[in-house]
Amino acid sequence: MTAHRDDPPAREGETTSWEAEWAAHKAVNAAERRKRGPILRCMARGFRLRCPRCGEGKVLRRFLEPNPACDCCGEDYSAIRTDDFAPWLGILVIGHVLVPLAILVETLFQPSLTAHLIIWTLVGLEMVLLFLPRAKGMALGLMWSLNLRGDEHQH
Numbered sequence: 001m002t003a004h005r006d007d008p009p010a011r012e013g014e015t016t017s018w019e020a021e022w023a024a025h026k027a028v029n030a031a032e033r034r035k036r037g038p039i040l041r042c043m044a045r046g047f048r049l050r051c052p053r054c055g056e057g058k059v060l061r062r063f064l065e066p067n068p069a070c071d072c073c074g075e076d077y078s079a080i081r082t083d084d085f086a087p088w089l090g091i092l093v094i095g096h097v098l099v100p101l102a103i104l105v106e107t108l109f110q111p112s113l114t115a116h117l118i119i120w121t122l123v124g125l126e127m128v129l130l131f132l133p134r135a136k137g138m139a140l141g142l143m144w145s146l147n148l149r150g151d152e153h154q155h
């Protein structure tokens with residue numbers, strides 16, 4: 001029962017086949033999202049690198065590699081693709097911390113450019129290594145709670 005572009009336009013008050021299909025999908029999706037609990041809880045669990053569903057199992061298998069399924073509850077995460085959401089979040093957050101710090105250090109101590117280069121390269125690298133996996137876990141938690149997969153077909 002899929003609607004096509006060639007379907008005749010619906011008359012006033014009449015429901016088209018795609019509208020009925022969309023309403024059914026929304027009802028199923030809303031029920032699934034209610035089962036998954038609050039979005040912020042899922043994101044916080046992901047940020048702590050824990051499974052968004054149970055909060056116990058690991059959400060990442062390696063540095064940035066998602067665990068295909070939770071070791072504790074068995075929830076399947078293999079279909080979720082976060083793509084570059086975590087790096088974008090990392091740039092946004094780390095940039096807003098690093099730049100004011102660099103300006104503060106310049107204002108207070110006026111170190112040489114070489115010192116700036118060494119300090120902020122090392123501090124930035126450390127921040128990326130600490131934050132990026134957490135951002136990835138948080139993105140997975142958000143997408144799982146919203147019942148999204150990250151591909152081009154969300155319904």
Ligand SMILES: [Zn+2]
Nearest residue numbers: 051054070073
């Ligand atoms: Zn789990």
